[in-house]
Amino acid sequence: MDSELILRDVYFGYDSQWCLKGINFELKKGEIVGIIGPNGSGKSTLLKIMDGLLKIQKGEIFLCNKSLSRHRRSDIARRIAMVPQEETFRFSFLVSEVVLMGRFSHLGLFPFEGKEDLEIANQSMRLTGTLNLATRSIHELSGGEKQRVLIARALTQRAQIILLDEPTSFLDIRHKAEIFELISYLTLTQGLSVIIVSHDISLAAQYCHRMLLLNKGDVYKIGEPAEVITADNISRVYQCPVLVDNNPITKTPRITILSKRKRRKKEKA
Amino acid sequence: MKGNEEQIHTTRKRERYRQGITPLKVLYTGLILTGMLVFIALISLSVGPAKISLKDILAWLIGYQSIDQTSWMILFKIRLPRIILAGLVGFTLSLGGVVFQALLRNPLAEPFILGISSGAAVGAIIGIFFGYGFTFGVPLLSFMGALFTVLLVMSISSRHGGLESSTLLLTGVIINAFFTAVIMFFVTTTSDSRLHSMLFWLYGDLSQSKYVQLSISLPFILIVSGVIYLFSRHLNLIVGGEESALQMGVEVELLKWISFLGISLIIGIAVSFSGIIGFVGLIVPHLMRMILGSDHRMLIPASSLGGAVFLIAADTLARTIISPSELPVGVITAFLGAPFFIYLLKSRGSQWTQS
Numbered sequence: 001m002d003s004e005l006i007l008r009d010v011y012f013g014y015d016s017q018w019c020l021k022g023i024n025f026e027l028k029k030g031e032i033v034g035i036i037g038p039n040g041s042g043k044s045t046l047l048k049i050m051d052g053l054l055k056i057q058k059g060e061i062f063l064c065n066k067s068l069s070r071h072r073r074s075d076i077a078r079r080i081a082m083v084p085q086e087e088t089f090r091f092s093f094l095v096s097e098v099v100l101m102g103r104f105s106h107l108g109l110f111p112f113e114g115k116e117d118l119e120i121a122n123q124s125m126r127l128t129g130t131l132n133l134a135t136r137s138i139h140e141l142s143g144g145e146k147q148r149v150l151i152a153r154a155l156t157q158r159a160q161i162i163l164l165d166e167p168t169s170f171l172d173i174r175h176k177a178e179i180f181e182l183i184s185y186l187t188l189t190q191g192l193s194v195i196i197v198s199h200d201i202s203l204a205a206q207y208c209h210r211m212l213l214l215n216k217g218d219v220y221k222i223g224e225p226a227e228v229i230t231a232d233n234i235s236r237v238y239q240c241p242v243l244v245d246n247n248p249i250t251k252t253p254r255i256t257i258l259s260k261r262k263r264r265k266k267e268k269a
Numbered sequence: 270m271k272g273n274e275e276q277i278h279t280t281r282k283r284e285r286y287r288q289g290i291t292p293l294k295v296l297y298t299g300l301i302l303t304g305m306l307v308f309i310a311l312i313s314l315s316v317g318p319a320k321i322s323l324k325d326i327l328a329w330l331i332g333y334q335s336i337d338q339t340s341w342m343i344l345f346k347i348r349l350p351r352i353i354l355a356g357l358v359g360f361t362l363s364l365g366g367v368v369f370q371a372l373l374r375n376p377l378a379e380p381f382i383l384g385i386s387s388g389a390a391v392g393a394i395i396g397i398f399f400g401y402g403f404t405f406g407v408p409l410l411s412f413m414g415a416l417f418t419v420l421l422v423m424s425i426s427s428r429h430g431g432l433e434s435s436t437l438l439l440t441g442v443i444i445n446a447f448f449t450a451v452i453m454f455f456v457t458t459t460s461d462s463r464l465h466s467m468l469f470w471l472y473g474d475l476s477q478s479k480y481v482q483l484s485i486s487l488p489f490i491l492i493v494s495g496v497i498y499l500f501s502r503h504l505n506l507i508v509g510g511e512e513s514a515l516q517m518g519v520e521v522e523l524l525k526w527i528s529f530l531g532i533s534l535i536i537g538i539a540v541s542f543s544g545i546i547g548f549v550g551l552i553v554p555h556l557m558r559m560i561l562g563s564d565h566r567m568l569i570p571a572s573s574l575g576g577a578v579f580l581i582a583a584d585t586l587a588r589t590i591i592s593p594s595e596l597p598v599g600v601i602t603a604f605l606g607a608p609f610f611i612y613l614l615k616s617r618g619s620q621w622t623q624s
Contacts, residue, residue, distance in 0.1 A: 053515055077518030084516075087509050090374045091563035096289065101506055105518030111502045111566050112292055157517065 004029055004161055004193050005050060005080075010059035012042075012049050013217075019045050021217045022059070027161065032187055032194045034204035034225075037214030038238050043197045044085075046214065047163050050195065051082050077105035081154035083147070083164040089138050095149050096134040099125055102156030124155035127190075128182060144175030151182065155190075162186075164196040168203075176200060180207045202254035205229055206247070213237055229253040290564045298567060302574035306356065309578050313352050313585040318593050319343050354478035354542060355584040355598070356577035357486055359549055361539040362386075363576020364494055365532045366550020367569055371504040372528060373422075375437050376555065377613065380415075380536050381547030383437070384444030388418030389533075389540035390471065391448050394455045396541070397467070404481060412537030418444060419529045473546035473599025475584050486538045493531040494573060500524055501565040508563065546580070546599045548606020553579050555613065 005027040012020040019042045027033060035043050048054045050061065052068050061068040063079055071079075081102070089098070102124070103117040113121075125131040128148045133141065141149065147167050154162050164183070168176040184207045186192050198204040204211065205225040213220040213228050215237045221228045231244040234255060241263070243256040315323040321340050328334035336344075362380055369378040369385075380386045392414025396407035425440050456467050470477075503524045506514040515521050554572040561567050580598070583605070587598040 048512075051516055053512055073515065073520050074518035077516065082513075082516040084510075084513055087513055089509050090376065091370075091508050091558065093505075093508070093563050097505075097562075097564060098509075101502075101509070101517060104502060104506055107502070109499060111499065112290070118289070 003027065004063070006062040007050070008060045008062070010049065010056050010061060012045060012054060012056045019217050020049070020056075023219055025212065025219070025222070027193050027195060029160075029193055030187055030191055031209040032183065032196065032207055034208035034211040035195060035197045035214060036199070036201055036204065036211060036228075037220075040216075041214040041237075042217045043214055044165050047082070047165050047195065047197055051080050051163055052076050053082075074105040077157060077159070079159050080161045080163060081157040081159040083150045083154050083162065083167055085166045085169060087146075087150060092137045092139050094134070095130060095136050095138055095141070096121065096125075098138050098149055099130070099134075099152045099156050102153040102158075105157065120158065121152075121156050124152040127155060127186065128152040143170045144172075144178065147171065147175070147179060148182070151179070155186070160191075161193045161195070164194065166197050166199065168198060168200055176203060180204070183207065201229060201234070202247070202252075205252045205254065206250050226253055229255065290562075290566050295567055295570060298561065299570050299574065302571060302578065305578050306574060306581070309581050309585075310352050310356070313355075313581050314344060314348050316585055316589055317343070317348060350478040350480050350483060351475050351584065352581055353483050355475050355581045357483065357490055358475070358539045358543045358546065359553075359576040359578070359580025359583075360494070360573045361490055361535045361576075362546060362549040363553040363579070364497065364550075364569065364573045365536050366576075367554045367565065367572045368497060368504065368528050368532050369550070370554060371508055371565065372525060373437065374508060374510070377437060377551070377610070379548065379550040380532075381545065381549075382441045382551065382610075383418070383422050384441050384448060385415050385418045385422070385533070385536055386540050386545045386547065387445050387448035387452070388421075389415035389537045390545050391451050391455075392417075392537065393541040394452055394467070398455050398459060404485060408485070408538045408541040411541035412534050415537040415540065416529065416533035418448075419533050423525070423529065469597055470544040471599075472597035473544045473602070474597050475543050476588075476595065478542065482542050486535070486542065489538055490535050493535045494569075496527065496531055498566075498569055500527065501569050504565040504569075505563075544597070544599065546602055548602045548610065549576055549580055549583075551613075552602075552606055552609050555609075 003026040007023050007025040010020060010023040011018055023046065035046060037043050045054065049056050052061075052071070052073075055069070063071060063076065068076070099121045100113055100117065103113055103121065106117070107113065122131070125134060128151050130145070130148050130152050133145060133149065138146065138149065151162075151164075151167070162183075168179050171179065180203060183194055183196065187194055196204065196208070208225060210223060211225050211228040212222045213233060220237050221233055229244055230253075231242055234242050234244065241258045241260075243258055244253050245256075246252065247254045311323060311326065315321055315326055319340070321344065325334065325336065325340075326344070329336045365380045365385070366378070369380065369383060370376050372378075389411045392410035392412070393407050395414075396410040401407050401410065421444065422440060425436070452471065459467065503514070503519045506517055506519050507521065507524065511521050553576045554568065557568055557571045557575055561571055580602075583601040584598045587596040587601045590596060590601075
């Protein structure tokens with residue numbers, strides 16, 4: 001069985017108002033899945049219930065053929081790592097210290113890291129290109145650097161599944177591209193499975209094997225980027241007129257937002 | 270420009286020392302601080318209205334010279350228990366400061382500022398008012414007062430998942446105002462003869478120390494600080510947020526409950542023996558963090574021992590500065606602590622309040 005994480009008819013909500021309604025999903029080994037959808041459609045919530053951070057009300061989630069709720073927190077941490085959108089450290093930690101925090105679930109009662117842990121942290125920093133930042137304080141880093149450090153920490157967890165919650169939302173285009181390149185490289189070389197929530201639909205379409213379009217807590221469409229990202233689907237779910245064509249180089253779908261005023265002018269002419 | 274480069278160079282050097290906490294580094298730091306503790310204790314032993322020089326004490330310690338009966342009484346019946354109590358209380362308050370700063374993700378958190386010390390004091394005063402004994406009843410009520418306040422603070426903070434500085438300070442101010450009113454109520458309704466000692470006690474009074482108190486508090490303090498130390502890595506992770514700690518495998522709820530119970534217990538005991546002593550849990554952890562970094566595996570032992578050193582020094586000052594009469598030690602810590610607090614708030618406040 002090569003499904004890593006299975007969601008069966010999952011419901012989640014507060015006060016009998018469902019944020020997620022009957023989600024079915026399987027994450028396969030080695031794939032990158034992009035979750036897209038408008039604000040408030042439940043993307044981050046979906047990611048959090050996959051990691052067991054929020055408890056579902058109905059349905060079932062299986063991680064390694066065992067119900068997620070029956071895993072201990074440290075067991076989940078060894079299998080799933082999450083990269084948050086942003087993380088604020090109120091006290092100054094060094095980058096190397098932050099990355100080593102990823103070893104938490106692998107250590108026993110003795111509260112110090114061994115040689116092997118340092119080696120793994122070093123390797124994660126090398127993979128993410130953060131080794132030269134190791135002795136800097138986390139507070140001194142730019143948004144892109146910080147995000148790479150958080151990814152390094154997730155790698156240090158040595159989990160098979162990595163969940164990323166809008167990792168690129170505060171980054172410029174170069175750093176956005178770098179993050180996606182890194183994720184794609186890691187899935188290829190480390191055999192990881194990745195789920196990434198993103199607002200960069202065109203960019204995600206270039207890297208994701210499958211995409212999941214959420215609409216008000218429902219899966220509107222799931223499949224290959226070309227099946228999901230159609231002008232019809234996107235315009236309807238986002239309630240915003242878009243043009244979808246193919247990127248001439250990668251042949252993946254890309255979207256262009258159509259501004260209303262210019263469109264009107266053209267119609268008049 | 271050159272000065273700048275030099276500065277960068279020295280910061281790098283300091284960071285290299287901080288990089289990677291090993292058991293050996295913690296041990297060395299612990300030994301250095303224990304050395305300081307012994308040193309300050311010896312100084313404090315030799316200071317007081319009765320002149321007993323440090324040389325005489327050292328000579329007696331190595332068996333070179335005997336010591337007369339009165340000096341022996343002063344040293345071991347009056348000064349030593351007071352020094353040990355100061356050490357234990359400083360240890361506890363500083364440990365409490367570190368743990369609350371991590372759990373609330375706010376560097377201004379401290380048992381006194383949060384109102385936990387006042388909560389414990391209310392418990393203790395109720396105990397004294399109803400005539401419970403100082404060995405068991407009063408510390409127990411004091412613990413309950415502390416725990417109640419901790420739960421109150423946490424319930425306010427939990428909604429936001431971390432406490433903004435302004436919310437934290439307002440919460441503390443309100444809690445302190447309320448408890449001060451309760452304390453004043455009990456103090457004014459009690460008989461006059463006990464009034465003076467109670468008021469003194471409110472500002473931190475270590476003069477009533479007895480060995481029996483020390484033997485009650487020591488095992489609790491040792492057990493609680495040992496347990497907290499096992500959770501030092503958990504505290505590191507919780508600084509990045511509860512959700513991220515949970516994600517990395519920390520049983521956040523368990524950690525919080527163990528910390529609340531443990532810290533309330535030892536702060537309750539400390540307050541019932543020493544009264545309200547503020548700012549120790551603010552000054553010492555910050556100094557240690559500046560020197561040694563934020564890793565709790567280093568920070569917890571360093572701050573606890575540093576707190577002991579600090580309070581012994583402050584108490585020595587308190588009992589000698591206007592000799593032959595004495596100041597409450599809380600006056601000294603507030604004199605030092607309040608300006609330090611304002612400095613922290615002004616220089617780093619904005620950085621800490623950002624979310």
